[in-house]
Amino acid sequence: MAMSGGSDDGEPMMEMNTTPLIDVMLVLLIMFIITLPKPTHAVKVDLPVNDPRQQKPPVDPQKNKIAIDPAGTITWNGAPVDDVTLRQYLDTAAGMNPEPELHFQPDPNARYEVVDRTLAVIKRSQVTKLGFIGNEQYRSDF
Structure with a gap:
């Protein structure tokens, strides 16, 4: 740093000590950074508002379930x-x-006529992704 030694001939040192000058400059820089105002620019974005009374669509885009209870009631996603x-x-x-x-x-106790009629409606609708779920309930019957 600025502590370079001169010659031993007793001459005074001719270099200026810059350490305090650098320290003062760093303190001033930090003070200027601290006192800068926050950027106040903003981008206006119109976001959709979520309405709690809004009903969800009856057709789910992922999966839908058709069930038939023993009384013959056909339900679509529970309705x-x-x-x-x-x-x-x-x-x-x-x-x-x-x-x-x-x-x-379909429920195991549902009438075959209702199940058959529902399967005919499904076939006429050109649905290609159909799966039967709950078949494990019939495992002990055969």
Whole structure:
């Protein structure tokens, strides 16, 4: 640093000590950085507002479930539907890209006539991703 030794001939040192000058400059720099105002620019973005009363669409884009209870009631994702509404939901699902999975789960005590009629509606709707779930409940019957 500035502590360079001169010659031993007793002459005074001719170099200036710059250490205090550098220290003062660093303190001033830090003070200027601290006192800078925060940037106040902003970008206006209109975000959608989430409405808690809004009903979700009846056709889920991932997977949908058709169930038949022992009384013969057909349900779409837990909501009772008739054959016409079921066909509308199936046509909507078949038109989506990518097509959502359709899970079919009839109760073991449901009438075969209702299950057969529902499968006919599904077949006429051109749904390609159909899976039967809950088949393990029939394991002990055979």
